[in-house]
Amino acid sequence: MKLADWIGFFCLILALLILWQFRQIVLLIFTAVILAIALNSLVRGLQRFRLNRSLAVIIALSLVVLFGTLFFSLVMPPFLTQFQQLIELAPRGFNQFIRWVDNLLENPPLWFPQQLEFRVPTIPEIAQQVGPLAQNVLGNFFAFFSNSLTTLLQLLLVIVLTLMFLSNPVAYRTVFVRLFPSFYRRRADEILSGCETVLLQWMAGIVINSIFIASLSAIGLLILGIPFVFAHALLAGVFNFIPNLGPAASVVFPVSVALLDTPWKALTVIILYIFIQNLESYWFSPMIMQKQVSLLPAATLTAQIFFARFFGFLGLVLALPLAVVSKVWIEEAIMKDILDQWQSQRTTATSFIDTSPEPVTDFEPDPQLFPHDSLSPLENESDFSQ
Template identity: 50%
Template sequence: MGLGKWVGFLGLAIALYILWEIRQVLLLVFAAVVFATAFNSLVRRLQRVGMKRSGAVALSIGTFLVLLVIFVALIVPPFITQFQQLVELVPKGLDNLQNRFQDMQSMIPGYSQFVPGVDDLIRQIQPLAARVVGNFFAWFSNALAIVINLLLVVILTVMFLINPQPYRRGFVLLFPSFYRRRVDQILSLCEIALVNWVGGTLINMVVIGTVSGIGLLILGVPLALANALLAGLLEAIPNVGPALSVIPPVAIALIEDPFKAGAVIVLYIVIQQLEQYLLVPFVMSKQVSLLPAVTLLSQVIFAISFGFLGLFLAIPLVIVGQIWLQEVLIKDVLDPWQESEKFKLEPAIDAEELDVTSETEHS
């Protein structure tokens, strides 16, 4: 290997190392690109109506901020109040649970030999509770960093949305001149796919939030509206979000009645099954098709590598990556790859010829 190749290899290694070190910043930039792409679709529709781009951008962002403030106002205060009630009612719930255990121990002979008592369970839960509280304070200490990251995403989104063409042209110029038109076409495909994904996700969020709210109201679970909004919001994270959304209503229902908590679990299981077999096929017909195993593995890999932000952006990252692989590697490299006459393979042996050869060898 010559000196030039070694220098090129070293430069590539240094570039990959730098990209890995700034991976969180790159993810924040990608999040801003996703949001800007979604808002840009709305801005273009408003422009078709006759509105100027500056007014359409202001209207789109203003509407989003108003909805965000309404969402936070509906979610945060009720959950703070409910958390205070939860702290007060947990000892009462433990006393009721201990009384139920004692009743079951008196009704079932030998029950205490196989099932631990409440005191034993509390002693086993205490280390876990201490660890959870410690993690809570650690997460709380990082709240400032989270707020700064959110502000960065908002600012970048606004910058990309006001005038997206210079950023797009700058990205296209990173490629050789003969391939720039093709890169612009691939970026258009990525934009369409991301807009379809955002639209489908919004449909899922609205439907799941509405159905969850109706079900929680029928069951008489407190804070049905807040829990429904939370379920709709977490629907943006497939597989993981629905599992997280069931925890608050179950915890709230468990204080009042354990059977009601079981009913909440059944409700969410039914909702997820209806989503899987009715809603997802309808919504995914307008999106880039992703295999369920690929979706789950991508979430696990990105969550381990990049944390919660990687988990949230796993699906759009996979969508964009799939388009680039399909367009560049498959269509532009592998499909036009013609077999050379020098390396053309011999035709495969037929089954009849193979049988004749084996009979000859045996004879």
């Protein structure tokens, strides 16, 4: 390697180290990008009705505000009421389970093993054992939410960045693409288009999955006669945004309430949730979302552990979109553009290198990738000044 190559390599390492120090801010920026992509999809849908972009953005934001107002005024009050009652009943359900097990050990049936030394731990004992582990796993979670003012400022930052990205996404995209070497800018722009596509597919898929799981949970719990059906169903839908760990967490509250009745009803609730998750995984998702980006279960779980370990609770929530974007960049930039092009001798041209004698200094998005009704072209900047 030449001296210039070594200098460039060390500058890259230094930039990555600096970026790592600001990883929480980078994660907030990524959150704003996801929200901007979702809103931009709605804006492009409105632009099909021959609306200019500024008016389409205003209408899209108005629809979001209207939906949020209806949600918080109609859905949240009954949910908060039922959820508060759930918090009070959950320990009672666990204590009921402990008493049932103690009674079973004192008066065992004929088929139960005799002389079995077994004692169910109490809630304080469980808390003492689980406390250090929970503190280690969720330490970043409490650090992230401990300061209400910091949380409010972070939320405000995400909202402001989302509006900025939504107002003129091509300008910010162009700045990001120009961070790449001149010969790779057009290829990087194509990869970004692929990332946008898979993120939209992920968002559509997770919303449809959550509605499906919430609906089936409500129907099943209503048939079983479990109280607070609305709160349980809404929690099941929300927790579905966190794969693997979310469904397991959503079953805790209905099982705790069912334990107040009989342990066998709690068992039926567990069976119901297992049935719903398998139905969603092996039938609903493959049938409805055939184009949704797929990740191996082990890769999904590994991504959750990795991002939760280094980025905290927000990293756990965004583990799947981060994994999806990483998958696209690994497949396109590393697999196709480097490993698949690997040869013993240097070739004169490749499919992704611009071999023109002059470097590309002024990048403009490909019009075939960004038609006039897509992603806010630079020609529409005048709409915001009117």
